[in-house]
Amino acid sequence: MPEPQTVNSGPNPGAQEKFYVRFTREQRYMHAVLFTTFLGLAATGLPMRFSESFWARKFATGVGGFGSILFLHKFFAVVLTIAFLIHLKDIFQRAIINREKGIFWGPTSMVANWKDVKDIVGHMRWFLGLGPKPKFDRYAYWEKFDYWAVFWGMIVIGFSGYAMWFAPFFAHFLPGWALNAVLVIHSEEALLAVLFIFSIHFVNTHLRPDSFPMDMVIFTGVESDHEFEEKRTLEYQRNQAQGTLEKKVGIAPPLWLLNFSKVVGFTAIFIGLTLLVLTLTAYFS
Numbered sequence: 001m002p003e004p005q006t007v008n009s010g011p012n013p014g015a016q017e018k019f020y021v022r023f024t025r026e027q028r029y030m031h032a033v034l035f036t037t038f039l040g041l042a043a044t045g046l047p048m049r050f051s052e053s054f055w056a057r058k059f060a061t062g063v064g065g066f067g068s069i070l071f072l073h074k075f076f077a078v079v080l081t082i083a084f085l086i087h088l089k090d091i092f093q094r095a096i097i098n099r100e101k102g103i104f105w106g107p108t109s110m111v112a113n114w115k116d117v118k119d120i121v122g123h124m125r126w127f128l129g130l131g132p133k134p135k136f137d138r139y140a141y142w143e144k145f146d147y148w149a150v151f152w153g154m155i156v157i158g159f160s161g162y163a164m165w166f167a168p169f170f171a172h173f174l175p176g177w178a179l180n181a182v183l184v185i186h187s188e189e190a191l192l193a194v195l196f197i198f199s200i201h202f203v204n205t206h207l208r209p210d211s212f213p214m215d216m217v218i219f220t221g222v223e224s225d226h227e228f229e230e231k232r233t234l235e236y237q238r239n240q241a242q243g244t245l246e247k248k249v250g251i252a253p254p255l256w257l258l259n260f261s262k263v264v265g266f267t268a269i270f271i272g273l274t275l276l277v278l279t280l281t282a283y284f285s
Helices: 025-049 054-063 066-097 114-127 141-165 176-205 225-231 233-242 255-284
Strands: 019-021 222-224
Touching: 019 225, 025 054, 025 066, 025 176, 025 255, 054 066, 054 255, 066 141, 114 141, 141 176, 176 255, 222 225, 225 233
Parallel strands: none
Antiparallel strands: 019 222
């Protein structure tokens, strides 16, 4: 078991602070592929969606035309599809083959349950000063919403995209009006996904007061004892009661990883917010 490391952070600099593993290396790599390909799809899809905009034409000129943009868009789509299939395979293996409990139900599942409904109501009451702040488990309700929004988008946007890409094949079992509909569905759903990720997801994940200016856990994989107990109180208390807390102890992230993560994270946020502004400008003009 890794020994807890001393880091100069928190209210008592120099004090020994434990770090706990929240995301595995594989999960962090998967997220890196996800946000990289999503940024690539957004950066190539939006210029085609708003091809008459000044910035879209300039971008197309810079990369060799709209044909090059379409090629890059398809490339990012294939990579993201492979990552999604790997994720589905991982879920299947953990749930069916390994018989891991808590995949589809319970406090560690990404599937919404009745507690999430109560947390939403409790959070609204807390915002209005009408009650205490609810205590969250491994995944808060907004994290589950983010996950299923991406899951839904992968199916709807992915299917409609491949239906346009391989239209002659899909024409064998889809009527003509359906092939026309997938163009609208792909365009509007993709636009909705871009607006959601670059506004709601960024705010939920990084711009909340307890995470501002950036939540580093998805990059480093670990969070401090204080963060764990404060953000995911119920999970912390459950592991403490079961005597499994020490099994989650990890290694404090090195300085190079923190700096690298900040550069990558802020670059992604900057690109996302830039695309969001350009999208809104083109949409309303």
